Amino acid sequence: MSWLFKPGFFASSPVHVALVIGGIAALVCGVVGAFTVLRGQSYSGHALADLAVTGGSASFLSGISPLWGFAGMGVLAAGVMDMIGIRRARGRDLATGIVRGAGLGFGALFLYWDTTHTSATGVAITILFGSMFTTSTSVIPLVAGFGVPALAIILVLYRPLLLSSVSADAAAARGVRVRLTGLLCLVAIALAVSLAAITVGAILSTALLVGPAAIALRVTNTPARATVVAALIAVLATWLGIVLAYDSFSWPPSHDGWPVSFFIVTLIFLAFVGAQLLGRGRRNALTASAG
């Protein structure tokens, strides 16, 4: 296995931190992502990822951990989206688009101030594309602190979320509080996006949220299996991405390493293409046998 794990990988402290933080973030994103895709809220996830840019850049200005900025802005945006109407699909997209546009405007302003008025170097790169190898161990409890409630929301509301995804009216008729359930799901998505943002960066966080879930929904037949498989794919892609990013320090052109976020999202993309081809092959085989 020395061809994969370069010398020093298992002894490296930054690698340990990256594996722990990346693993937690991927687990949360896989579980929450399955319901994001099931409920048709990928666009909301994308908007919350964009708004994480605003939160992250604001946190640099105020000198706090970017994770607080990512999560704080995400939860705030989730509340605003709910308040201005996300109950019907068209209203939901409209509300999401309005909040996203307004938030990104502030994100641009804060990033400008970050790069022109603070001494922090590489702020924009850190916010947009993540920096797992430079993350401090002190962030680990914070990551777990945001991850646990996100997982708890999905696991506790598993059945009401699933039922209201099929039909909001049928769920309400069964006694489900559809609006509260939807709001809590948005909060879980916001927390998952914030964890993805410190892993692969705000701009790429949707890939970790939606990608593994989209693959899992194609290759499994039940929501429970899809949730487990999405989490597994996300964790494997993240850990393998960390391994490859560590290996890339010996790669050209400059031997100073490629971004870990590049590897993670590329692995997810390749897995998605593989799942698509596998699904197409299965369908063709079924059609041929039926004919």
Added chain:
Amino acid sequence: MAVKMATSKPALPGETGPPGAETPGDVLEVDGVSVRLAGRLVLDDVSFSVRRGEFVGLIGANGAGKTTLLRVILGLQQATGGRLSVSGRPSGRGVVGYVPQKIQLDPDMPVRARDLVGLGLDGQRLGLPLPSRRRREQIDAMLEAVDATRFANQRVGNLSGGEQQRIMIAHALISQPRLLLLDEPLANLDIRSAQEIVALLARITREHGVSVLISAHEMNPLLPVLDRIVYLASGRAASGTTDEIITEDVLSRLYGYHVDVLQVHGRVLVIAHAGDGFEVLAGDESAAAPGHPDHAPAGLEQ
């Protein structure tokens, strides 16, 4: 059949007396319910009841207020006036079975027919569904009751419209409600599938002793199995047996202008004259052709 006389508008069959007129056999009592949406009076003093074990059709054109009325009964829409009693409760939320007009499941979504039926059993509960033999047996029995065992493990999004309706009926019935509400379950089904669903509903609700209130804009597939009919038009309702309600006199008073009731090839058509042509108000969704006799159903050319 109680008849209420009103001074401002003609009395209609089924308009009941004052609040508290509910009889012991009533599963549903709707008494003078009105609903105003965006300034428009969608339902105006609607009254009717559904008795234990009855199969009742809620008939009216698209936009007549059928879905609004069902949402009021479910407690999803606030009535602006009137009184409602569902087995003694002020709304049917959590106690009636409900089949919505549409479900949102793409073929990509990994939700099997048995998963959806299981959600009818305990979809409102918190936490993960723990596997249990009793739960599996209940789901299997319900799938068998609606003749859906053969596609129990298929994704709901891959099923035909008729198969999806069977699954939604199983979903609504598995919690053993006393009243089943169905919102246009026959819409978008071909004639054969619609007939199969109607026969299934008549059989299964009789076997389970469930009362049914089923909405439809096309009443003909339902006529053989209906015990009574609630006809909605112009925001008002008339209720009684089909013979009592589907008459020129009652429907003309309900619509507020003269309508004809015709029997064509065994089908009932409710027709209003419009200009040089006519408009089919109920009875055949494909024949709405005001002023265009060329598009009239067979045998109706003028």
